[in-house]
Amino acid sequence: MNQPIIRKLLVDDRNELFDAQGMRFMEVPSHFGKIREYTRQVLSDCPEHFLEGNLLEQQLSELIKNGIKHGNACNPDKKLRIWYDFRKRVRFIVEDEGAGFVQLDDWNDFFARRQLALFNQDFDKFLRFASYRGPGSDENDGGNSLIAALEYWNGGMIYNRRKNKVGVVRWYMNGSL
Amino acid sequence: MFRRMKLTILPTKNSAIRCLRIEGDFDLYTAPALSRRIQETQATWKHLHLDLDGVRYLDSSGVGAIIRLLQACKSSGRELTFSGIQGSPRKVLQMSNILALLTEVQLTQVSPS
Numbered sequence: 001m002n003q004p005i006i007r008k009l010l011v012d013d014r015n016e017l018f019d020a021q022g023m024r025f026m027e028v029p030s031h032f033g034k035i036r037e038y039t040r041q042v043l044s045d046c047p048e049h050f051l052e053g054n055l056l057e058q059q060l061s062e063l064i065k066n067g068i069k070h071g072n073a074c075n076p077d078k079k080l081r082i083w084y085d086f087r088k089r090v091r092f093i094v095e096d097e098g099a100g101f102v103q104l105d106d107w108n109d110f111f112a113r114r115q116l117a118l119f120n121q122d123f124d125k126f127l128r129f130a131s132y133r134g135p136g137s138d139e140n141d142g143g144n145s146l147i148a149a150l151e152y153w154n155g156g157m158i159y160n161r162r163k164n165k166v167g168v169v170r171w172y173m174n175g176s177l
Numbered sequence: 178m179f180r181r182m183k184l185t186i187l188p189t190k191n192s193a194i195r196c197l198r199i200e201g202d203f204d205l206y207t208a209p210a211l212s213r214r215i216q217e218t219q220a221t222w223k224h225l226h227l228d229l230d231g232v233r234y235l236d237s238s239g240v241g242a243i244i245r246l247l248q249a250c251k252s253s254g255r256e257l258t259f260s261g262i263q264g265s266p267r268k269v270l271q272m273s274n275i276l277a278l279l280t281e282v283q284l285t286q287v288s289p290s
Binding site: 033035036052054057061062114115118123124127130139141142143144145148 | 205
């Protein structure tokens with residue numbers, strides 16, 4: 001019987017995606033109004049062929065937004081730490097000072113049901129599952145950033161055990177510099 | 178530095194159609210206002226068309242606003258169509274598995290301009 005392959009958010013403290021050796025670093029206060037500005041700062045000297053229009057900017061902005069809004073509750077006294085590396089591929093580690101993404105298992109369950117509805121072409125059900133709503137969600141949350149992220153970060157997307165730090169990597173077809 | 182969003186009402190071939198052109202960045206800062214403005218006109222149309230030809234940046238908040246519109250139109254029996262989805266906004270909708278749910282038509286089918 002056909003079953004869809006459904007990706008998951010994974011937790012692995014020892015994953016190589018958390019090895020920050022040689023990566024550049026930036027620390028910013030958690031100002032919601034500056035999320036896109038911070039993103040542009042990190043990407044200011046990123047090689048153009050990694051940008052893919054503004055797709056990389058959009059995906060990094062989501063990681064920063066999740067850290068600032070959901071992790072640090074937009075408290076400017078709390079810092080967001082960003083490690084980044086543009087050598088041959090794009091890697092980021094983003095760490096906030098919040099309690100961690102405690103709904104991670106719930107999100108994986110939501111995503112599995114969503115993708116199963118899509119696989120079964122049950123679009124009514126899929127539409128009900130189109131956006132994730134967690135206890136910390138508000139009316140302005142899209143509820144879909146992690147869905148696109150799992151697709152975009154093609155080399156992995158890993159959380160630490162405390163779930164307040166995420167490591168991601170995207171590889172490119174012609175990424176050698 | 179960032180392109181703010183602009184919303185324009187386009188003329189339509191039928192008074193039951195509301196045709197809106199969105200230009201600029203459809204993002205975490207502009208999506209809430211867009212949702213509110215569309216809701217304000219909700220009672221007056223049977224068919225909403227969004228032309229996204231001028232949108233160059235779409236993030237999860239913009240996708241979320243589109244999903245809420247899809248859900249609202251479905252529950253109220255209204256029609257929702259789109260045109261001009263291109264570039265990275267198209268890719269973002271694709272990665273979110275939402276693109277396949279959207280009904281895309283040529284802008285000229287709903288607006289004479």
